[in-house]
Amino acid sequence: MRLRIPPGWWLGGLVLLVVVLVPLFLFTNTYNRGLLVLIVIYAIAGLSLDYIMGEMGQFSFGHAAFWGFGAYVSAKLALDLGISPWIGFLAAPAAAGLVGLLIGYIALRRTRNLELAIVTLGFGVLAWTVALRWRPVTGGPSGLRQVPPPSLFGWEIRSELAYFYFALLLLLGIVFLLSRLRTSRFGRGVRSIHENEDLAKSIGVAATKYYVLAFSFACALVGFSGALYAHHFRFVNPNLLGLDYMFIFLIVVLVGGTGTLWGPVMGAAIFVLVSEWLRALQEYRFVIFGVVLLLVVLFMPIGVFPALQKIARRIRGRNDDKESGAPMGEHALEADKAG
Amino acid sequence: MPILETSGLTRMFGGLSAVDELDLSVEEGEIRGLIGPNGSGKTTALNLITGYIKPTRGVVRYQGSDVSGEQPHDLARLGLVRTFQITTLFENLTVRDNVLHGSHLNNPTSLMGALTRSRRYRRQSAEIEDRVRELLAFVGLGERIDAVARDLSAGEHRYLEIAIALAAEPKMLLLDEPATGLNPEEAAYLMNLIRTLRRQGVTVLLVEHNMRLITNICTRITVLNFGAKIAEGTPEEIVGNPDVITAYLGKRRGA
Numbered sequence: 406m407r408l409r410i411p412p413g414w415w416l417g418g419l420v421l422l423v424v425v426l427v428p429l430f431l432f433t434n435t436y437n438r439g440l441l442v443l444i445v446i447y448a449i450a451g452l453s454l455d456y457i458m459g460e461m462g463q464f465s466f467g468h469a470a471f472w473g474f475g476a477y478v479s480a481k482l483a484l485d486l487g488i489s490p491w492i493g494f495l496a497a498p499a500a501a502g503l504v505g506l507l508i509g510y511i512a513l514r515r516t517r518n519l520e521l522a523i524v525t526l527g528f529g530v531l532a533w534t535v536a537l538r539w540r541p542v543t544g545g546p547s548g549l550r551q552v553p554p555p556s557l558f559g560w561e562i563r564s565e566l567a568y569f570y571f572a573l574l575l576l577l578g579i580v581f582l583l584s585r586l587r588t589s590r591f592g593r594g595v596r597s598i599h600e601n602e603d604l605a606k607s608i609g610v611a612a613t614k615y616y617v618l619a620f621s622f623a624c625a626l627v628g629f630s631g632a633l634y635a636h637h638f639r640f641v642n643p644n645l646l647g648l649d650y651m652f653i654f655l656i657v658v659l660v661g662g663t664g665t666l667w668g669p670v671m672g673a674a675i676f677v678l679v680s681e682w683l684r685a686l687q688e689y690r691f692v693i694f695g696v697v698l699l700l701v702v703l704f705m706p707i708g709v710f711p712a713l714q715k716i717a718r719r720i721r722g723r724n725d726d727k728e729s730g731a732p733m734g735e736h737a738l739e740a741d742k743a744g
Numbered sequence: 745m746p747i748l749e750t751s752g753l754t755r756m757f758g759g760l761s762a763v764d765e766l767d768l769s770v771e772e773g774e775i776r777g778l779i780g781p782n783g784s785g786k787t788t789a790l791n792l793i794t795g796y797i798k799p800t801r802g803v804v805r806y807q808g809s810d811v812s813g814e815q816p817h818d819l820a821r822l823g824l825v826r827t828f829q830i831t832t833l834f835e836n837l838t839v840r841d842n843v844l845h846g847s848h849l850n851n852p853t854s855l856m857g858a859l860t861r862s863r864r865y866r867r868q869s870a871e872i873e874d875r876v877r878e879l880l881a882f883v884g885l886g887e888r889i890d891a892v893a894r895d896l897s898a899g900e901h902r903y904l905e906i907a908i909a910l911a912a913e914p915k916m917l918l919l920d921e922p923a924t925g926l927n928p929e930e931a932a933y934l935m936n937l938i939r940t941l942r943r944q945g946v947t948v949l950l951v952e953h954n955m956r957l958i959t960n961i962c963t964r965i966t967v968l969n970f971g972a973k974i975a976e977g978t979p980e981e982i983v984g985n986p987d988v989i990t991a992y993l994g995k996r997r998g999a
Binding site: 594603 | 816837848849854
């Protein structure tokens with residue numbers, strides 16, 4: 406009974422197998438393998454944004470600011486103080502989580518939903534401006550260069566493929582962690598506030614405290630993703646905190662599907678690969694993405710991953726949507742409702 | 745010592761007092777009815793007691809200590825749990841998950857345990873699961889455990905709502921018009937549940953609109969009109985009270 410694999414994991418596992426094997430054969434040059442790293446980094450950022458969107462049912466428009474902040478923290482520590490990227494990988498989420506705690510405390514005590522989105526947007530723009538203007542610390546518009554890669558036993562993880570597998574391992578760990586967090590007391594508390602805040606309070610869930618903690622956790626996670634970015638692409642600049650990345654993460658979550666864990670992973674892959682195919686179009690890519698996003702929201706509002714899950718379920722002849730296993734089931738149900 | 749006591753409890757909305765100098769004293773083990781015509785301040789009183797809105801004046805005492813203005817979740821921790829007038833559930837979740845979420849205060853599992861699925865965590869989770877089944881069996885939803893909450897009938901909604909509240913192990917349960925929308929059979933079943941709860945030591949404050957229901961089950965009844973208490977006593981006393989009759993039916997012409 407305990408060994409029963411939730412249905413989501415079968416599909417996820419299949420995707421994973423493809424993801425692990427394909428790079429070796431299809432992504433043969435350095436540039437293409439760099440895209441793979443980007444997929445993983447976006448996937449982690451997407452998972453983080455989805456923690457706010459899917460689990461909390463809220464929205465943060467300043468999420469990229471925490472991503473960029475994490476990138477700057479780790480880059481700065483390595484460049485100025487010579488601190489190992491490994492410490493940076495811990496310091497970045499810690500710093501982002503701490504700032505997230507503060508912002509969350511300010512914003513979530515009073516606001517939810519649309520107001521929260523506006524408050525976080527304001528914070529995001531503020532953070533971006535600071536990164537742009539505070540030259541002595543942030544390097545101004547050109548940012549910081551020559552960020553060192555992490556090294557393992559004296560061997561620098563510079564190669565795209567090595568960094569990809571390293572980041573992939575972390576991504577899997579995060580998905581695993583998130584899936585278990587859901588059924589924890591904390592995860593259920595957060596979920597219950599999402600479902601009905603008044604009812605959650607009536608049964609003893611300290612709603613605001615839980616939301617502030619959950620928000621801070623998501624910020625820490627996205628800060629970690631930012632640090633991964635900094636030490637691979639080896640530069641940081643104010644754009645990392647800006648709305649471009651905010652929209653990328655949003656596309657990753659919405660196209661992939663909220664509240665499904667594997668959704669943002671798939672969304673990240675779709676985003677990076679499609680935008681690569683459209684590279685010749687330069688900035689017009691985002692026009693196409695706008696259209697794609699519109700089409701997804703209109704015709705597949707639950708996202709690609711939940712839609713595939715639905716199809717898979719149908720193929721297995723189990724039209725009974727309600728029987729999709731305990732922890733994943735809750736979320737699949739909500740997705741079904743959205744569809 | 746009463747388990748719940750309010751003195752001078754007042755809430756103004758603009759210039760209007762929705763609850764006006766309410767003195768209420770509920771003894772442990774009672775089923776207290778709180779009745780009154782529409783708009784008489786019953787729900788506001790309940791919201792004040794459970795911390796959903798803050799009083800303009802006055803004091804709420806629970807188990808002897810002043811809890812005025814405390815947060816709902818802190819009151820729940822002290823055993824003061826409520827339900828809502830409009831059925832309030834985790835609609836998208838299964839019946840089981842509804843009560844699992846309701847078990848928040850009695851969930852001893854640690855975060856580390858949940859992440860590692862330690863033996864201790866699995867044992868504690870199994871215990872919670874057992875309690876969820878017990879509660880659902882108690883309210884008569886044992887067979888519906890896998891149903892999605894929003895698919896339940898009106899009666900089942902109310903039973904589930906009570907199961908969620910019970911999962912928080914209340915010492916005192918405040919029910920806001922739980923019989924609304926139920927047919928007589930379902931309402932009778934619900935009243936039986938409430939009686940059983942009382943036997944198990946839960947004090948109940950029952951806000952109700954329907955006189956007949958409440959006179960059958962309550963030990964004492966408090967009547968509100970225009971936010972103020974106009975009568976209090978046993979069901980027999982209340983039914984015969986001319987002020988109450990006037991409040992409900994209006995004044996007889998010439999009387």
